[in-house]
Amino acid sequence: MTAIIPTITLRHLPHLTTKLQPLLTLKPPRHHRYSSLNAVVSPIEHSNEPESTNDSKGNKKVMKSSRRLFPKRGEEVELVCESLAFKGKGLCKVEETGYVVMCDRALPGERFVGRVTRKKNNYSEVTKVKTLSPHNDMVEAPCEYASHCGGCKTQSLLYEAQVRAKEEQVRDLVVHVGKFSLKDPEFENVMKPIVPCDMQFHYRNKMEFSFGTKRWLPKEQLLDKSQDANFYSLGLHAPGFFDKILNVDKCFLQSEPANKVLAAVQECWRDPELGLSPYDCHSHAGFFKHLMIRIGRDVETRLPQLMVNFVTSSYKPELLKPLVDKLTVFPEVVSIVNNINTSVGNTSVGEQEYTLYGKATITEILRGLAFEISANSFFQTNAHQAEILYKLVEECAGLKGDGSEIVLDLFCGTGTIGLTLAKKVKHVYGYEVVPEAISDARRNAKLNGLDNATFIQGDLNKISDSFGKEFPKPDIVISDPNRPGMHTNLIKYLLKLKAPRIVYVSCNPATCARDLDYLCHGSVEQKLEGCYRLKSVQPVDMFPHTPHIECVCLLELR
Numbered sequence: 001m002t003a004i005i006p007t008i009t010l011r012h013l014p015h016l017t018t019k020l021q022p023l024l025t026l027k028p029p030r031h032h033r034y035s036s037l038n039a040v041v042s043p044i045e046h047s048n049e050p051e052s053t054n055d056s057k058g059n060k061k062v063m064k065s066s067r068r069l070f071p072k073r074g075e076e077v078e079l080v081c082e083s084l085a086f087k088g089k090g091l092c093k094v095e096e097t098g099y100v101v102m103c104d105r106a107l108p109g110e111r112f113v114g115r116v117t118r119k120k121n122n123y124s125e126v127t128k129v130k131t132l133s134p135h136n137d138m139v140e141a142p143c144e145y146a147s148h149c150g151g152c153k154t155q156s157l158l159y160e161a162q163v164r165a166k167e168e169q170v171r172d173l174v175v176h177v178g179k180f181s182l183k184d185p186e187f188e189n190v191m192k193p194i195v196p197c198d199m200q201f202h203y204r205n206k207m208e209f210s211f212g213t214k215r216w217l218p219k220e221q222l223l224d225k226s227q228d229a230n231f232y233s234l235g236l237h238a239p240g241f242f243d244k245i246l247n248v249d250k251c252f253l254q255s256e257p258a259n260k261v262l263a264a265v266q267e268c269w270r271d272p273e274l275g276l277s278p279y280d281c282h283s284h285a286g287f288f289k290h291l292m293i294r295i296g297r298d299v300e301t302r303l304p305q306l307m308v309n310f311v312t313s314s315y316k317p318e319l320l321k322p323l324v325d326k327l328t329v330f331p332e333v334v335s336i337v338n339n340i341n342t343s344v345g346n347t348s349v350g351e352q353e354y355t356l357y358g359k360a361t362i363t364e365i366l367r368g369l370a371f372e373i374s375a376n377s378f379f380q381t382n383a384h385q386a387e388i389l390y391k392l393v394e395e396c397a398g399l400k401g402d403g404s405e406i407v408l409d410l411f412c413g414t415g416t417i418g419l420t421l422a423k424k425v426k427h428v429y430g431y432e433v434v435p436e437a438i439s440d441a442r443r444n445a446k447l448n449g450l451d452n453a454t455f456i457q458g459d460l461n462k463i464s465d466s467f468g469k470e471f472p473k474p475d476i477v478i479s480d481p482n483r484p485g486m487h488t489n490l491i492k493y494l495l496k497l498k499a500p501r502i503v504y505v506s507c508n509p510a511t512c513a514r515d516l517d518y519l520c521h522g523s524v525e526q527k528l529e530g531c532y533r534l535k536s537v538q539p540v541d542m543f544p545h546t547p548h549i550e551c552v553c554l555l556e557l558r
């Protein structure tokens, strides 16, 4: 398999993307009939066949083979999906030329007709027109929305095949982007097998549903006159549409108690007597924007606790009262809040928050510590698998356990990783850009009686030369950036700091591989001198049925 790299995430490192281009386009396809690489790398030839491929009845004919290197926009091509790549898109190659084509929702082994929609630098995107023969490892998707919803893309792929594809993707990125050689004996034991998630459904502790004035319907139902496409909707955005909502009555990724709350809201919110209206993202009129449901656990009883957050365009508690009354009958519901968001954007964070029922927070337990979670705090969305992820982080940190070490927790969010290590170390210093997350981290430290953790608000993309003066040299650095990975200046800082260990936690294997390359091999262009040795890369599946992949990597100072 060849790695497809999201060029946007690598944009400040142009040499990587140009170096990757040959890998992306010139590799001979595995399943096609090429006798030599020359056949693939030969110059672009123009087909003598007419480009328009309509049959005698005027129907579009599928291009089976063309001698052009790449098909044109609008052209239909017969393809076989080879593997899953970035964002879970199916990687395919055009027969004869080996040109790379990416297709959303194409799964390994699937033969299908795709229509070219976009030409990117080194590949094209297609949309699936029809499946000719189904993918390998097919299973029946339990969710009725699985083929339309933007959330789960691989529900119909056997779970073992999903994790296999994720593991392959990480290895390819570490090799091609990270430039680690499979032939290097030092690299032999670096790649660890992926840790699967033993809870494949109902694992998300937070879901955010949107209200809308336009309901998205699949093509078949659009023809059915009894369905009204303008019907008010509560659910998830249809992929590619900012204004159309796929109505969802039940989501297989959230817990059963959360589904009961969703069903109760669905049952009544359209009742004209309640006078509730969805927010219209075109006219900006309307009241209801989002419904967020979060689940945690009571620290004492360990019983589920639910928070319901209504995000509305204005503060009208009297309008919400009937819904609040309906939801408080569920014993799990301990908090109902109302975030007021007056902006025209699609965000759910309010400028003001009101507690309509119960408390303003719920709690969750992670690695024996209690965490208070408010409506807008960041918290790992799969708490069950976060236990395993954090255990792996602790193992990689290799703490002595004598309380002598300093831990620097970069991108600390609400402090969860640092705090779970705090009891075994001398001091934890956490850095995070979001001020509310820093307040939550400080509160969480207090809640757990930990006084050896300091949390500092700051932007790690804008560190100055004075960065690091606030703390002693750390023994272990934990870095858990969001998808764009670490800024070059932060990498420069870490290479100068020379902490004995770095544990890099990543939710984007492409930027992670890039950063591992810098930390280990350096870069002439970026004037970086690598000084770390990559000891392990451990993929973890936190989000079954979705393309997301988490990795825990250990680096040791050479």
Ligand SMILES: C[S@@+](CC[C@H](N)C(=O)[O-])C[C@H]1O[C@@H](n2cnc3c(N)ncnc32)[C@H](O)[C@@H]1O
Pocket: 378, 379, 380, 411, 412, 413, 414, 415, 416, 417, 431, 432, 433, 434, 437, 458, 459, 460, 461, 462, 480, 481, 482, 507
């Ligand atoms: C993947 S989360 C990790 C949070 C935490 N380590 C955890 O496990 O819950 C990444 C965090 O980085 C923060 N972040 C993003 N960009 C940042 C920046 N430029 N400087 C500091 N923190 C940033 C985000 O707000 C978020 O809390």
